[in-house]
Amino acid sequence: MPVIEVTRLHKRYGDLVAVDEVSFAVEAGEIFGVLGPNGAGKTTTVECVAGLRVPDGGGVSVLGLDPRRDAAQLRQRVGVQLQESQLPDQLRVAEALEMYASFYRDPADPAELIERLGLGAKRNTAYKKLSGGQKQRLSIALALVGNPEIAILDELTTGLDPQARRDTWSLIEQVRSSGVTIVLVTHFMEEAERLCDRIAVIDKGRVVALDTPAGLVSSVAPEQRIRFRPSAPIDDRLLTDLPEVSAVQRTGSQVVVTGTGDLLHAVTSVLARNQIVAADLRLEQSTLDDAFVELTGHRPVA
Amino acid sequence: MHAFGQILKIETRLFLRDFGSPLTTVVLPVALLVVFGLVPAARQPEVQFGDLSFIQYFAPSLLVITLAMSAVNILPTVLATYRERGVLRRLATTPASPAALLAAQLLISLATILVSAVLLIAVGRLAFDVPLPRHPLGFTLALLLGTAALLALGLLVAAVARTAKSAQAMAVPLFMAVMFFGGVYVPRFILPDFLVRIGDYTPPGVQALLDSWTGASPHLSHLGIMAVVAMAAGAGAAKLFRWE
Ligand SMILES: Nc1ncnc2c1ncn2[C@@H]1O[C@H](COP(=O)(O)OP(=O)(O)OP(=O)(O)O)[C@@H](O)[C@H]1O
Ligand SMILES: [Mg+2]
Numbered sequence: 441m442p443v444i445e446v447t448r449l450h451k452r453y454g455d456l457v458a459v460d461e462v463s464f465a466v467e468a469g470e471i472f473g474v475l476g477p478n479g480a481g482k483t484t485t486v487e488c489v490a491g492l493r494v495p496d497g498g499g500v501s502v503l504g505l506d507p508r509r510d511a512a513q514l515r516q517r518v519g520v521q522l523q524e525s526q527l528p529d530q531l532r533v534a535e536a537l538e539m540y541a542s543f544y545r546d547p548a549d550p551a552e553l554i555e556r557l558g559l560g561a562k563r564n565t566a567y568k569k570l571s572g573g574q575k576q577r578l579s580i581a582l583a584l585v586g587n588p589e590i591a592i593l594d595e596l597t598t599g600l601d602p603q604a605r606r607d608t609w610s611l612i613e614q615v616r617s618s619g620v621t622i623v624l625v626t627h628f629m630e631e632a633e634r635l636c637d638r639i640a641v642i643d644k645g646r647v648v649a650l651d652t653p654a655g656l657v658s659s660v661a662p663e664q665r666i667r668f669r670p671s672a673p674i675d676d677r678l679l680t681d682l683p684e685v686s687a688v689q690r691t692g693s694q695v696v697v698t699g700t701g702d703l704l705h706a707v708t709s710v711l712a713r714n715q716i717v718a719a720d721l722r723l724e725q726s727t728l729d730d731a732f733v734e735l736t737g738h739r740p741v742a
Numbered sequence: 743m744h745a746f747g748q749i750l751k752i753e754t755r756l757f758l759r760d761f762g763s764p765l766t767t768v769v770l771p772v773a774l775l776v777v778f779g780l781v782p783a784a785r786q787p788e789v790q791f792g793d794l795s796f797i798q799y800f801a802p803s804l805l806v807i808t809l810a811m812s813a814v815n816i817l818p819t820v821l822a823t824y825r826e827r828g829v830l831r832r833l834a835t836t837p838a839s840p841a842a843l844l845a846a847q848l849l850i851s852l853a854t855i856l857v858s859a860v861l862l863i864a865v866g867r868l869a870f871d872v873p874l875p876r877h878p879l880g881f882t883l884a885l886l887l888g889t890a891a892l893l894a895l896g897l898l899v900a901a902v903a904r905t906a907k908s909a910q911a912m913a914v915p916l917f918m919a920v921m922f923f924g925g926v927y928v929p930r931f932i933l934p935d936f937l938v939r940i941g942d943y944t945p946p947g948v949q950a951l952l953d954s955w956t957g958a959s960p961h962l963s964h965l966g967i968m969a970v971v972a973m974a975a976g977a978g979a980a981k982l983f984r985w986e
Contacts, residue, residue, distance in 0.1 A: 490835060492831070492834065492835065512837070515835065515836055515837045516837050518835075519835075520832075520835035522828060522831060522832055522835065524828055525827070525828030525829070525831055525832040526827040526828055526829065527827075527829060527832075528756055528824070528827075528829060530756050530759045530760060531752070531756060535752055535755070538748070539748045539749065539752045540836060542744055542745050542747075542748040543745045543748075543836045543837045543838040544836075544837060582832070586836070586837075
């Protein structure tokens with residue numbers, strides 16, 4: 441039973457079609473990624489799910505409820521981190537969390553949340569004086585302070601340094617393990633690969649792929665690539681005769697073998713049989729980056 | 743109710759923390775009253791003020807400072823800033839409504855105006871022999887309607903302005919007009935008669951405050967105009983206000 445169901449969602453701004461036709465379902469307890477280039481319609485989509493924008497067509501159901509009609513109920517049960525939203529300059533970290541906690545029937549402990557997000561030393565600091573990453577963490581904390589069943593996080597770790605990003609990832613994993621379903625809009629492939637159970641890739645207002653991270657990678661680019669420098673001249677045919685190999689190229693003294701299956705084993709065995717040592721051997725597998733480029737024709741921004 | 747209480751508490755703290763706001767709305771008017779009151783001549787009845795002393799004559803204008811600052815300067819700027827920065831939008835994702843924030847801001851404005859009025863009346867009475875409002879009911883009514891008219895205008899500015907900058911750009915001329923016709927920049931007895939007449943009908947209606955403070959009941963036409971402005975601007979603001 442999915443907790444979020446989006447069917448044929450359509451949203452225009454004047455003449456501009458921001459979301460053309462988007463459908464997906466999010467299962468309870470999963471981390472669902474929404475990936476796509478700038479302007480693809482990710483924010484518009486998740487804000488329709490959060491009930492902040494009114495779709496021009498299609499249906500959205502969250503926890504079996506309608507985000508607009510049942511807004512009052514859903515606001516208790518869904519936490520939202522908006523992509524662009526600030527707080528008053530003089531508001532302090534602890535004040536913000538305590539105020540937001542007071543809005544919910546069964547809130548998390550603000551003090552504990554502050555510690556968990558590494559803001560303990562900043563609890564009495566005014567919003568204006570926080571760094572970008574600290575503001576971002578406060579924003580995540582505010583989305584979680586109501587102990588939501590679903591958390592919608594738009595651009596979770598944009599602006600965080602690598603360490604803070606990893607800390608945030610483990611926080612999200614903790615949150616998920618407590619049973620919260622998470623919808624994550626992101627630009628970072630590494631983040632999507634590490635956190636998401638499934639990913640919808642959105643481009644120009646449409647879902648162009650929906651799969652697990654590994655599924656996306658293998659469906660788009662199943663090839664692997666091996667590079668090495670042979671210790672002795674090698675006949676290409678030795679390699680091309682292997683069923684796993686699809687192509688062999690040379691760049692300078694380097695040999696690049698592309699193929700599928702257990703390519704590494706096949707290639708190293710044939711080299712060993714011919715007493716050739718492979719120096720600087722590297723196996724390159726397609727990544728989510730490659731899949732992203734293939735699906736959307738864009739380089740990921742991160 | 744719990745949520746609204748929290749919002750009111752935090753917004754009040756932010757108001758006080760922003761030093762300039764309480765200073766200009768509450769401290770400045772009463773400080774000016776004290777400064778003028780310390781000049782002996784300002785405490786003598788004068789014929790040109792209708793046998794009132796200068797500070798008696800000028801006290802309603804000091805109250806205009808509070809009203810103008812609070813209702814047409816601070817209120818629209820704060821609201822437009824909150825909207826521009828997505829504060830209202832974020833609140834809309836929670837069980838608390840952004841309307842609660844609006845209500846809290848209005849309450850803070852009202853409280854500020856009330857505190858300043860009480861301070862001016864009390865300090866005037868205790869320190870400088872300014873009598874208490876002679877027509878308490880009329881004074882209360884004049885203050886209420888004048889406040890309502892200015893708050894409605896402030897809300898209208900917040901509704902029409904898209905950004906904090908444009909709210910400022912609209913609020914400043916309005917603020918200056920209110921201050922000028924309220925006799926703050928130039929005491930009204932110096933102004934030509936037609937400007938004084940315009941001032942009678944410019945929110946918050948300084949003449950009605952003066953009349954009811956010093957003896958007469960306020961003119962119905964002065965009060966009526968304030969009620970009309972309050973309703974018209976209030977209706978416009980309600981129609982045009984956007985949370986994002
Ligand atoms: N309020 C709005 N009014 C008009 N156009 C809008 C509005 N919000 C978004 N758009 C347009 O709709 C399209 C989709 O925007 P959206 O914010 O959903 O993209 P996104 O995928 O979240 O992009 P990003 O990665 O940059 O955050 C863009 O072309 C954007 O310019
Ligand atoms: Mg976005």
